Amino acid sequence: MRRRILYLRLVFLLIVLASAGLPSPRSSAQTITLQDPTPANVKIAFIGDQGLGPDAVAVLNLIKSEKADAVLHSGDLEYTDNPTAWENQINGVLGADFPYFVTIGNHDELAWRGATGYQQYVINRFNRLGITWSGDLGVQSSFHYKGLFFVLTAPGIGSGFDAGNSDIYIRDQLAQDNSVWSICSWHKNQKLMQVGLKTDEAGWPVYEEARKGGAVIATAHEHSYSRTHLLSSIVNQTVAGTSNTLNVTRGNSFAFVSGLGGHSLRAQSLSGPWWATISALTCLAGDPVCQPTNNPGALFGVFNVDGEPNKAFFYFKDTSGRVLDSFTVISNVELPVINSLSSTNTEAGGSGFALSVFGENFGNNAVVRWNNSDRPTTLISSTQLSATISAADIAAAGTAVVTVSSAGGNSNGVTFTINPKLILPTISGLQPASVDAGSAAFTLTVNGNNFVSGSTVRWNGANRPTTMISAQQLTATISSADVASTGTVSITVSNPDGVSSGSTFTIAPPSLVLFTEPNSDRAIALDSVMLLRDPFAISSPLSLAQDQRTRVVFFSSNLVLMPGDLVSSVFAEAEDSQHHVFPVVVEFVGKVPQYDSLTEIVIRLPDPVGTANALWLRIQYRGTVSNKVMFSLR
Numbered sequence: 001m002r003r004r005i006l007y008l009r010l011v012f013l014l015i016v017l018a019s020a021g022l023p024s025p026r027s028s029a030q031t032i033t034l035q036d037p038t039p040a041n042v043k044i045a046f047i048g049d050q051g052l053g054p055d056a057v058a059v060l061n062l063i064k065s066e067k068a069d070a071v072l073h074s075g076d077l078e079y080t081d082n083p084t085a086w087e088n089q090i091n092g093v094l095g096a097d098f099p100y101f102v103t104i105g106n107h108d109e110l111a112w113r114g115a116t117g118y119q120q121y122v123i124n125r126f127n128r129l130g131i132t133w134s135g136d137l138g139v140q141s142s143f144h145y146k147g148l149f150f151v152l153t154a155p156g157i158g159s160g161f162d163a164g165n166s167d168i169y170i171r172d173q174l175a176q177d178n179s180v181w182s183i184c185s186w187h188k189n190q191k192l193m194q195v196g197l198k199t200d201e202a203g204w205p206v207y208e209e210a211r212k213g214g215a216v217i218a219t220a221h222e223h224s225y226s227r228t229h230l231l232s233s234i235v236n237q238t239v240a241g242t243s244n245t246l247n248v249t250r251g252n253s254f255a256f257v258s259g260l261g262g263h264s265l266r267a268q269s270l271s272g273p274w275w276a277t278i279s280a281l282t283c284l285a286g287d288p289v290c291q292p293t294n295n296p297g298a299l300f301g302v303f304n305v306d307g308e309p310n311k312a313f314f315y316f317k318d319t320s321g322r323v324l325d326s327f328t329v330i331s332n333v334e335l336p337v338i339n340s341l342s343s344t345n346t347e348a349g350g351s352g353f354a355l356s357v358f359g360e361n362f363g364n365n366a367v368v369r370w371n372n373s374d375r376p377t378t379l380i381s382s383t384q385l386s387a388t389i390s391a392a393d394i395a396a397a398g399t400a401v402v403t404v405s406s407a408g409g410n411s412n413g414v415t416f417t418i419n420p421k422l423i424l425p426t427i428s429g430l431q432p433a434s435v436d437a438g439s440a441a442f443t444l445t446v447n448g449n450n451f452v453s454g455s456t457v458r459w460n461g462a463n464r465p466t467t468m469i470s471a472q473q474l475t476a477t478i479s480s481a482d483v484a485s486t487g488t489v490s491i492t493v494s495n496p497d498g499v500s501s502g503s504t505f506t507i508a509p510p511s512l513v514l515f516t517e518p519n520s521d522r523a524i525a526l527d528s529v530m531l532l533r534d535p536f537a538i539s540s541p542l543s544l545a546q547d548q549r550t551r552v553v554f555f556s557s558n559l560v561l562m563p564g565d566l567v568s569s570v571f572a573e574a575e576d577s578q579h580h581v582f583p584v585v586v587e588f589v590g591k592v593p594q595y596d597s598l599t600e601i602v603i604r605l606p607d608p609v610g611t612a613n614a615l616w617l618r619i620q621y622r623g624t625v626s627n628k629v630m631f632s633l634r
Helices: 002-019 054-065 083-093 118-129 166-175 204-212
Strands: 042-047 070-074 100-103 133-136 140-145 148-152 181-185 216-219 225-228 230-233 238-241 245-248 255-258 275-280 290-292 297-305 308-318 323-331 337-341 345-347 353-360 367-370 377-381 384-389 398-406 414-419 426-431 434-436 442-449 456-459 466-470 473-478 487-495 503-508 525-527 551-556 570-575 581-592 595-604 614-621 629-632
Touching: 042 054, 042 255, 054 083, 054 297, 070 181, 070 216, 083 118, 100 118, 100 148, 140 166, 148 166, 166 181, 166 204, 204 216, 204 230, 225 323, 230 245, 255 297, 275 308, 275 323, 297 323, 337 398, 337 414, 353 398, 367 384, 426 487, 426 503, 442 487, 456 473, 570 595, 581 614
Parallel strands: 042 070, 070 100, 148 181, 181 216, 216 255, 245 323, 275 290, 345 414, 434 503
Antiparallel strands: 042 297, 133 140, 140 148, 225 255, 225 275, 230 238, 297 308, 308 323, 337 353, 353 384, 367 398, 377 384, 398 414, 426 442, 442 473, 456 487, 466 473, 487 503, 525 551, 551 595, 570 581, 570 614, 581 595, 614 629
């Protein structure tokens, strides 16, 4: 019975400790797979709302004549639930092996699934082309094509296609990929992300997660063409820039509606200062960015132009040959960024060393450059590189500019300083090197070299009263306030010529600790018989002892009885809110079975506590006093 009680105590304790946020094992660094670079001048056609008939065929012929490499169709393939007719229309103009990517639209729901559904035709095409994908193709899926990363989702689409987590899917897919270009596509819109009569149907989270990930946002649904300026918030339509060269980053992007795929054209009904350009059947009077058109068309994006992998040129062209919009996009999404270096300076004439570079968007081909010259580089993770800096690199005083080069371009530069060689103090040891929190004031002895008159011991950068014993030894006065709380302190020595490197002094927790709840002084304590948490009754409802007093179990990880010591060697006392102190009987001290690192302490609640509703307990062993812990009574 006792063993079972101890086991149940242990289970309860481990659950409470887990809730305290103990660290979990860290996962190992993941291998970063750099995607194939986008070939020069890859052209993608973006359309939606196509239908069957001459206008739809005219748009397909436009795509063919513009020599597009692929099509991204953002929903509403045709409006008669006839996937075979739609497939034949595509094949008749572009061919059965033309790369054609599809996002489900609301008019595609009924004929999407099945052996002859829209999705199966797209799957067959992907398989013929050898394009692999993950997820439910066209509904919630992602894939790469010629270095471009496509994320396709279905927010707002009924019949069970919208799983309600499209925003999370977009966030996770973009976070796990390091392509220079990412394109997020879905069919439906929010009211303010189109210029017709559509209402809020997609939800803002998908727009915001795509923007945060630096993706181009491709939609349709409304039968017109519209493109926003560069936005730093889509839900608030916050314009980050009105230039026709859009610098896309993680946090700044743009959205477009390309819904003139051939079914019909609609009039403009809405506008706003966040729109860069609009093309509709008719325009609102006085809208400076709207152009009327009677013809369907497609938006074309040409990626890796002018020999720059992160540059693209977009243009919208209708079937009459008229270009209604053109703009340039620079993708700085995966541009490497240096946030910091493991060191930003060293002395001239020193030995070579490994320099850690911390930042973002590091891939397999990332190279650390030292004054524009490559240095041997090892990829640690997407946020860390290690470069070998030779002794020759730091032979003379001066500065060097550290950058990172990758497929996305070159990073910002960080200055590394090579200082003239100085003779600085050094620390070889501390006596003592640690004390318990709450200790009294003491004298710290610092051993080392190059100590001179005027050398000062510093405690976390603050001077302390210092006495020079010799060129190899100093003493400093450390106050009780300096060691009142646990933690680590950097001990340095300051000379007129400079400051030594730091040596760590540890302020350890009290060497006797009772477990408490996270961020609280409330004890982790159990009734020793009923295994219940406080509040505890003074009298036990179970007559297991003649005194009928309640026994309470507390836990510690660092109470270990020395050989020959008995439970009587451990003392306890309780204090109520009026600061009345009561002696407490310790009845048992021992290890929790099978868990040698855990000790349980069983105490008997004191008789004369009166009407106290809470007590503070602490224990003492061999002159060491534990922390105070609180438990409640009833």
